[in-house]
Amino acid sequence: MSAVQELLLLPLALLALQASLCRGACVEVDSNTEAVVNEGFKLGCISCKKRGEVPATATVDWYFMASDETFYSPLYSYDYENKRDEITDSRFDDRLAWNGSKKTDDLQDGSIYILNVTFNDTGTYKCIFTRTLKYSNFHYPINTNKTIVMKVVPKLTRGLASILSEVMMYVTIIGLQVWLAIEMIYCYRKISAAGEEALRESAAEYLAIASESKDNCAGVQVAE
Template identity: 40%
Template sequence: KMMKLTCISCMKREEVKVKTHVDWYYMTKVEQGVIYKYEGNFPMEMDGPFKGRLMWDGSQDLQDLSISIVNVTYNDSGVYECHVLREFEFDAFTPSAFVLKNITLKVKEEDTTALYSEIMMYLLLVFLTFWLLIEMVYCYRKISKSDDLYNPLCFEHKDNLVSVPASE
C-alpha cells in the first residue's frame, strides 16, 4: 500500500520569484531525522529506514509539498514534520517565510470484514447456481416421466364409448 503525507503551503502571489526548501522529518521519541529534502527543484531521499520507499508527490508549482511512502508498515506509524522555507526574491531585500506542519500517521491492520463478505457472496452465488441447475434437471425428469405415463390409447377409447341409458 501507499500512503500520502500531505503538506500544503500556498503562496499568496505566484508572480513573485521564490526559492523553496522543504525538509521532511520523522520524529522519534529520542531524535528527529531528515528523511527527505526538496531543494532547487531537486528532490533528494536521505539514507535511513525509508530509503527507497519515499517519492515526491507534490505539485509542480510547489503549493503542494507532499511525499508518499510506498509499502507502508506498522513501523512507519508516528509523527512526521514538513518544514517549508520560502525565500522571496525582491530587488532590495529577500524576506523569508517558514512553515511547519505536523502529520500523525497511524498504520492499522486492514479490516477483513469486506474480504470475508466478498468471499461469502461468491460462495452463495456458486451454491445458488448449482441448486438452480439441480432443480432444472429434477423438473425436466419429472416432466419427462409424466410424458411417459401418458397413454394416448386411453383417450382414443373414450370417443368409442357406447352410451347406455340410465335405468329408471
C-alpha cells in the same frame, strides 16, 4: 467581417485570453492520518504562498519521529530549483517518492508518498517549507512547518462521522425522491382539476350558445 461582428468577437477574445492565463487556486488541505500496512500512503503538506504576484523559490524538508522516539531525524529533502531530492533516513530507502508540485521553483505542495507502509512507520512527521520571496531590492525568507501524526492500521476503518454522512446522504436522496413524487401527484391533480373545470366551462358555454340559438330560431318562427 463587418465592424459589428468585430465588436461582438472582441469580448470573447478577451475571455479566452484571460482563461489561458488562469492558474489553479491553492488550498491548504490537511493530510490523512491513517495508513494501511503494506499499502501506499500520501503524506500531504501544502503551504500556499500569500503573495502570488511576488516571485519566489522554495525547498521542502521532511522529518520523522517514530512513536518510540523523542527527537526528529531528517527524512527527505526536495529542492526543485537545483533539481535535488534526497532520502536521508535509511528506514525509508526506496520507499519514498515526491508527490508535490512539479515544474516550478516555488513549491506549494510538498507532499510525499510512502510505498509499502509498515507498522514501524507509525509516528510524527514534520514538513518545513523554506520559501524566499524575491522583491526588487531584497529577498525575504519565510519558514512554514506542518506536523502530521500518522497511525498504521491492519485495515482501513471508517469513522463515525463518515458513517453518519453516508446515512444522511441516503436519507437526503430518499427524501428528495419522496418530495418529487408528492410534487408530481399534486401537479397532476391540479392539472386534472383545471382540465375538468375547463371542460365544465366549455360545456356550460356550449349549452348557453345552444339555448340562445334555440331562442333565436323560435323568435324567427313566431315572426313568420
